[in-house]
Amino acid sequence: MTSRARIVRVWEATPEIRCFALVPVDGPPAPFTPGAHLEVHLKGGLIRQYSLWNGPEDRDAYLIGVKREAHGRGGSVAMHELGVGDVLEIGVLRNNFEMAEGGGPPLLLAGGIGITPLLSMARQVAARGQPGALHLFARSAPQTPFLDLLTALPGAAVHLGLLPPALDRVVRGLLAAPDPQGHLYICGPGPFMDLVEREAILAGWPSSRVHLERFSIDPSRLDQSGGEFEVVLKRTGKTLRVAEGQTIIAAMEEAGITPMTSCEQGVCGTCLTTVLEGVPDHRDQYLNASEKALGTLIMPCVSRCKGARLVLDL
Numbered sequence: 215m216t217s218r219a220r221i222v223r224v225w226e227a228t229p230e231i232r233c234f235a236l237v238p239v240d241g242p243p244a245p246f247t248p249g250a251h252l253e254v255h256l257k258g259g260l261i262r263q264y265s266l267w268n269g270p271e272d273r274d275a276y277l278i279g280v281k282r283e284a285h286g287r288g289g290s291v292a293m294h295e296l297g298v299g300d301v302l303e304i305g306v307l308r309n310n311f312e313m314a315e316g317g318g319p320p321l322l323l324a325g326g327i328g329i330t331p332l333l334s335m336a337r338q339v340a341a342r343g344q345p346g347a348l349h350l351f352a353r354s355a356p357q358t359p360f361l362d363l364l365t366a367l368p369g370a371a372v373h374l375g376l377l378p379p380a381l382d383r384v385v386r387g388l389l390a391a392p393d394p395q396g397h398l399y400i401c402g403p404g405p406f407m408d409l410v411e412r413e414a415i416l417a418g419w420p421s422s423r424v425h426l427e428r429f430s431i432d433p434s435r436l437d438q439s440g441g442e443f444e445v446v447l448k449r450t451g452k453t454l455r456v457a458e459g460q461t462i463i464a465a466m467e468e469a470g471i472t473p474m475t476s477c478e479q480g481v482c483g484t485c486l487t488t489v490l491e492g493v494p495d496h497r498d499q500y501l502n503a504s505e506k507a508l509g510t511l512i513m514p515c516v517s518r519c520k521g522a523r524l525v526l527d528l
């Protein structure tokens with residue numbers, strides 16, 4: 215389900231990162247919690263997700279930041295072509311990166327544009343007068359977004375120009391002696407997230423208190439191993455064979471069906487589908503452990519079938 219939103223403001227956060235304020239055409243912005251992302255439909259059928267960086271005090275528009283990736287898959291370039299007054303289709307807000315209720319002070323570690331969801335979290339924590347720490351790792355001051363907000367935020371720090379092994383040492387220091395009730399939130403480029411996750415495990419953070427939001431994963435980590443199986447698309451009334459090494463989405467496209475996809479890496483949530491029969495073999499980073507255990511949802515861009523047949527609500 216989509217609705218329409220108008221861009222009411224555009225500004226540069228850095229030479230590469232442009233911020234957009236979007237307001238629904240048909241009413242006020244829907245309520246959301248820190249960690250939520252907005253799904254944006256762009257020209258050429260592109261669908262992209264951008265985390266909201268709003269604080270609790272600015273809820274009259276959806277605020278997103280988009281880093282232009284000249285060699286990306288086209289979404290950020292399409293976003294940077296937009297201006298004030300343009301109207302976009304947007305999806306319902308989703309949040310797969312919710313903050314845990316209660317617990318000790320949150321520790322928020324961001325790399326580059328990964329600051330956006332963590333900034334929203336830190337702003338909420340600060341507004342409630344609670345303790346917490348936000349650390350942003352960026353290449354240089356001119357390439358650091360939201361410096362004005364970060365300077366005014368209690369518990370925020372910016373680390374500039376750190377490369378391994380100095381980066382590893384600083385991250386290790388921040389993660390040492392985890393608070394017994396604290397939660398760790400990580401967002402940024404893949405290598406940064408891998409580093410922080412690895413150091414968190416070494417420092418003794420339990421995985422249940424480590425929360426990650428990935429933009430993408432290394433394609434070499436996508437696992438499409440496993441034999442062929444059958445997929446019944448209940449609403450479409452078609453039965454497909456998914457070959458070894460093929461994704462369900464690819465089998466659908468081969469049959470002339472155009473499913474809703476975006477990342478095609480199991481991280482964004484766009485292709486989320488209900489399983490009516492059969493046991494999914496989850497390969498995604500989007501569903502949490504309990505959703506995976508229930509087996510009623512699947513990300514068909516990467517996940518497969520544990521048996522011979524899946525029936526999907528498509």
Ligand code: FES
Pocket residue numbers: 474475476477478479480481482483484485486498500513514515516
């Ligand atoms: S298209 Fe992103 S999770 Fe499937």
